[in-house]
Amino acid sequence: MKFIIYISTFSIFLISFLDVNLNAQRIEDKIDVIIIDAGHGGKDPGTTAIDGTFEKDFNLEIALRLKLLLENAYSDVKVILTRDSDKFIELTDRGKIANDSNGKLFVSIHANSKSPEESDKSGFELYLLDMVGEDNALAQISDYKISQSIKDDTLSHLLSSLILHSNLYTSQRLAKIFSTELTKGTVLKSRGIFQQPFVVLWGATMPSILVECGYLSDEGNLKYLTSETGKNELANSLYKAIARFKFDYEFQGEFK
Ligand SMILES: [Zn+2]
Helix, strand or coil: CHHHHHHHHHHHHHHHHHHHHHHHHHHHCCCCEEEEEECCECCECCCECCCCCEHHHHHHHHHHHHHHHHHHHCCCCEEEECCCCCCCCCHHHHHHHHHHCCCCEEEEEEEECCCCCCCCCCCEEEEEECHHHHHHHHHHHHHCCCCCHHHHCHHHHHHHHHHHHHHHHHHHHHHHHHHHHHHHHCCCCEEEEEEECCHHHHCCCCCEEEEEEEECCCHHHHHHHCCHHHHHHHHHHHHHHHHHHHHHHHHHCCCC
């Protein structure tokens, strides 16, 4: 019993310590390091489109365009890609790259696929981390044969959970901004904002979002997404969403 009280006291102390620290940090923070994560790569092609396009190549091209737009707009922002070529990076390492570079915003770029029966599916989807589904995220980690020690490291797990919790509201706001900008700036329709246990997001302790840009297995979406106009409009809308979020976060006091 005494032990339980010790643990509870420690947890409360830890939570309030983190809360104070995170709030203090947030007021000073600027979105000055942005992590763009091109999904898949190397031996992992992601989905394959009906015309043979690999998702990994599409993701990288959009990530590179987005990086250029951000760098042209902000001379004081560091834009870091988790990969800038066709190479394989473990899912958990993507979050680690983001954390080690002191990233303030994490945007993961993907494209979707569907089975032939799902003929009505098209458009973009936005994913936030779902803390309830955390066990599934852990299961995904073991699927990728990453060391069991991650599962056993309870304290760092607890810390990650707390930090992520505090960012969930901000990530929800981020998703709404992305939804608005992608709807305005592309022909793609919104399929909604979802909360999923993505390992790549679980590892990142900053506002994070995963964008499924559209369906490479949908003829209409594919034609648009692989066209020059489509790629331009998509990258531009992602850029505008980041710019609006950055502005809100830094100047409007939306998150403070
Ligand atoms: Zn993907």
